[in-house]
Amino acid sequence: MPKLFEGAIQDWKYVLSFAAGAAVFWLLQFAYQFYVIIPNQFNLSLIRSFAFSGATLISIALLLGPLARLSPKWNFVMHRRMFGVCGFALIIGHSASVMTFLFNWNIQSIGLNASPFDNPVLFGLWAYWILFAMFLTSTDWAVAKLGTKNWKRLHRLVFIAYTLAVLHFVLVNPSALNNLAGQLLLGLAVLVFALQLLAFAKTVFQKRASLIEMGVGIALILGLGALLYLGFWLK
Numbered sequence: 001m002p003k004l005f006e007g008a009i010q011d012w013k014y015v016l017s018f019a020a021g022a023a024v025f026w027l028l029q030f031a032y033q034f035y036v037i038i039p040n041q042f043n044l045s046l047i048r049s050f051a052f053s054g055a056t057l058i059s060i061a062l063l064l065g066p067l068a069r070l071s072p073k074w075n076f077v078m079h080r081r082m083f084g085v086c087g088f089a090l091i092i093g094h095s096a097s098v099m100t101f102l103f104n105w106n107i108q109s110i111g112l113n114a115s116p117f118d119n120p121v122l123f124g125l126w127a128y129w130i131l132f133a134m135f136l137t138s139t140d141w142a143v144a145k146l147g148t149k150n151w152k153r154l155h156r157l158v159f160i161a162y163t164l165a166v167l168h169f170v171l172v173n174p175s176a177l178n179n180l181a182g183q184l185l186l187g188l189a190v191l192v193f194a195l196q197l198l199a200f201a202k203t204v205f206q207k208r209a210s211l212i213e214m215g216v217g218i219a220l221i222l223g224l225g226a227l228l229y230l231g232f233w234l235k
């Protein structure tokens with residue numbers, strides 16, 4: 001049974017340099033917002049730079065699995081955990097800066113009773129707690145504690161969390177996406193959905209998916225597709 005953070009401690013140079021790279025990426029996003037897009041607006045630049053850098057790294061984490069399945073020579077799955085963990089750490093910064101500068105840590109002022117299509121902050125809030133559970137279980141210790149089957153079941157929820165996050169950042173303030181940071185994130189989101197669908201289709205056609213996996217996959221595609229349709233076309 002591995003100890004908590006045993007893998008990260010053993011591989012501390014890789015973990016620290018990856019985290020440093022993520023911090024530099026966030027700083028670049030901050031400088032872009034603060035000096036180019038919304039000059040001298042410190043609070044909003046914090047909110048947006050954490051949001052864009054976090055959501056971008058999480059999107060890259062979701063690209064690596066299907067990429068390796070579709071083209072084995074592009075196998076960077078070993079970096080998936082660090083992209084996911086660093087991405088969510090930045091999203092903690094995003095939600096904390098939103099709660100500090102926009103909602104004054106008053107949960108009621110988020111407007112919890114509204115429909116998420118009228119108040120897309122709620123989509124972010126739902127995505128946040130699913131991603132938080134995955135963040136807490138992103139260690140070898142948690143995989144051993146939960147058992148691989150349960151761990152995989154929990155981490156399959158990423159598809160629901162990511163769809164909720166996309167609905168959140170596309171609907172909450174669309175004008176904030178009209179720049180390089182927003183377009184990069186939107187482009188990656190389209191790529192994530194396309195590659196995940198292609199990899200699922202390949203698994204099905206190569207008959208490497210059990211009937212249950214096929215059923216769950218098709219139900220997820222239809223359910224999340226309906227949610228996106230509701231969010232973008234019906235609203």
Ligand code: HEM
Nearest residue numbers: 047048051052055095098124125127128165169172173176
């Ligand atoms: C507690 C959970 C969350 C809250 C309260 C929250 C709140 C907000 C708010 C108020 C905005 C609009 C900010 C503005 O005026 O520009 C926003 C934007 C955004 N959020 Fe969230 N969010 C949460 C979770 C998430 C999650 C989980 C993600 C992605 C994984 C995310 C990604 C984004 C992105 C990319 C934007 C657009 C950039 C921006 O406008 O800042 N948020 N969020």
